[in-house]
Amino acid sequence: MQLKIRALEIAQAKRVKQDDEAQQYLHIEHAESVCVHSDEDCDDQANQDEEVPKIPSSSTKRKGKKRIGIEEKLKGLPVIRETVRIPREVEASPDQWEEIGEVVTEEVLVIPTKLGRHLIRSKKYRNKEDRTSAPIIAKAPIRFSSSYVSSSLAIYIVLSKYLDHSTLYRLEKKFERMGLEMTRQSQSDAVQRMSEWLRPLYEFMDKRAKSSGYLQIDETFIRYINGNKPGVGQGYFWAIHAPGQSIVLKWINNRRHENVETLVDDFSGILQSDGYAAYGNYAEQHPDITLAACWAHTFRRFRDALEHEPAHAKSMMKLISKLYKLEEKWDLGDVSPSKRKLLRQTESIPIAKEIKNKLDGYAVDMTIPKNDFRVALNYTANQWPELLECLKHGHTRLDTNLLESKFRPTKIGAKNWMFIGHPDAGQKSAVIYSLLQTCTIHNINPYDYLTDVLAKLIPHDGRPPETILEQLLPQNWSN
Structure with missing residues (x-):
């Protein structure tokens, strides 16, 4: 068998061309030991087995997670039930016993989400003496919407979709279990209405970010449904980030270079980005922009x-x-x-x-x-x-890692809701993501924040003064 294998190898072998003696034999093979400019590089081969260097994944500030006790962990929760347990011997003969202390045990209780109705009764009156005069009625308050959707219901939908990454279909089923028939379209309308109420604050936040003198900029793709074409298109959330202040997302259904003008119009200062050529081209045309890399x-x-x-x-x-x-x-x-x-x-x-x-x-x-x-x-x-x-x-x-980390919820959410339902629907998500992610920068409870913000914006019917908007910026807000 070995002889047959050897015969086959000889039969398949190719004839080697004789080297030309007139040519100098030159053999260069790039190896890991190549050194080009210093003795330090000569140690590279010896360092191959070293552990791969690392840098922080999302921020230059790395803080270890501190272990806390149960009492510290639960101190922010209200006490909604208290049970006092007394030994049977004491209950039988209380006069024979003297209390000397207690052992406290804590457990967390869950109160399931409940839906209820808010009845707004606007009383009507007529003049007793002048029966010909028209009846009068209490002036209707400015409400979140003209339908049955309240601001608290809209906040619940928004946080479920954009923070908990739930789909409107799942929320529809959840509302059914709670006794309310609320279609996905009605929920989508509530999200749209929320973005309209928040838009003045969103635009003011964008204005303040551009006045900071230092911005980070990036973009990430999100698929969307284009009703004019079959299948899905690819749009983008573009974002500017003023470190320590805010992040502002904008929805644009393409990645053209001219979009940078829309994002950073009226900005001057340091603009930090990755190597995308659009940012470099913009900086070249605007001397008041200094480009920094990542x-x-x-x-x-x-x-x-x-x-x-x-x-x-x-x-x-x-x-x-x-x-x-x-x-x-x-x-x-x-x-x-x-x-x-x-x-x-x-x-x-x-x-x-x-x-x-x-x-x-x-x-x-x-x-x-x-x-x-x-x-x-x-x-x-x-x-x-x-x-x-x-x-x-x-x-x-x-680096721009802090900005990139704020994009993660959009990617996690997209795994559930998969795509933007309409080319014009992306901006409402951009408005809401901007406010919610800025809340995470400042460690603000988004439910408390949106509840307070809507309570102060709605009475102005979408036209709040800048003094109110200044107070409602997440970096200035206090509950």
């Missing part, structure tokens, strides 16, 4: 290159992670923006220069093939002025 996107590029060039990719990732470790230390120390600016000049900029030296060295290494590592190098080199811009200030962040 170090997290750069880090991910090198992480994607680990399969092709593990040692070199880890080397770059390690340097970037050093920048994040410095930021984490300063965050824990509650360093002011002015002091952070100085610290970045003395500690972060030298690390950035080391990264740039590596970039320049890799640029002349023609043995690196066109793989993901080369793509990461080109991306970083093209974004370098914008990446360096992040380190020139004290109030800027290294």
Whole structure:
């Protein structure tokens, strides 16, 4: 059998062409031990087995989850039932016993959601003396809607859909169990009405964000149904984020470059983004815009290159992670923006220069093939002025991860409701997402917030003064 296999190998073997002695034999194979500009890189091969460097996934501020006791955990809940247990011996002969203390045990009770009616009785009167005069009736109050939908019912629907990611179909079934027949269309109308009441506050929040002088910008796709064409189209939630203040989403059914003008019109200052060319083109045409890039996107590029060039990719990732470790230390120390600016000049900029030296060295290494590592190098080199811009200030962040984290609810929700039902329906979701996600920035209970906001907006019939809107901004609101 071995002889037959060997015979088959010889029969299938190709004749090797004789090397031309006139040509110099040259064999170059790019290996992980290639060194192009410093002795430090020669240690890359030895570092291949090191743990892959990491950076924070959503923020430069990482806080460990603190364990709290049961009493601390439940102290915010009201006591709705109290049971006193007395031993049988004491009940039988109470005069023989003296109370010396108690053991308290707590458990959490659930009161199921209930629906009820609010009766608004507007009394009618007529003049006893002048029977010819018309009857009078108490002036009707301005209500959330002209139908049976109250603001509390609308808030329940909105929070179920946009925070709990439930579908209107499931809510329809839930309302049936609670004794109310409310169709999906009626629920959708309530969501639309909610966005109309919140729109003045949403537009004012957008205006305030643009006056901050520092914005992050990004976009994410969401499918939508286009009634004029079969199937679904691809629209986008575009967002601007004023760190520490607010996030404002806008719905646009395309990704054209000119949309940036709509998003940041009247803004001047630092605009931080990923490498999408639309933002760079806009900054070039507007001298009052300074473009900053995202170090997290750069880090991910090198992480994607680990399969092709593990040692070199880890080397770059390690340097970037050093920048994040410095930021984490300063965050824990509650360093002011002015002091952070100085610290970045003395500690972060030298690390950035080391990264740039590596970039320049890799640029002349023609043995690196066109793989993901080369793509990461080109991306970083093209974004370098914008990446360096992040380190020139004290109030800027290294990345746009905080903004991206606020997009997650839109993606989780889309897994349930799948798509926007109509091209014109996306903006109402953008308005509501903007307010709810800004509430998460400021650790505000969205139910309490929307209840108070609607109570103050509705009496103005959609035309509240700016003084009221200023007070109702999530960053200024207090319950």
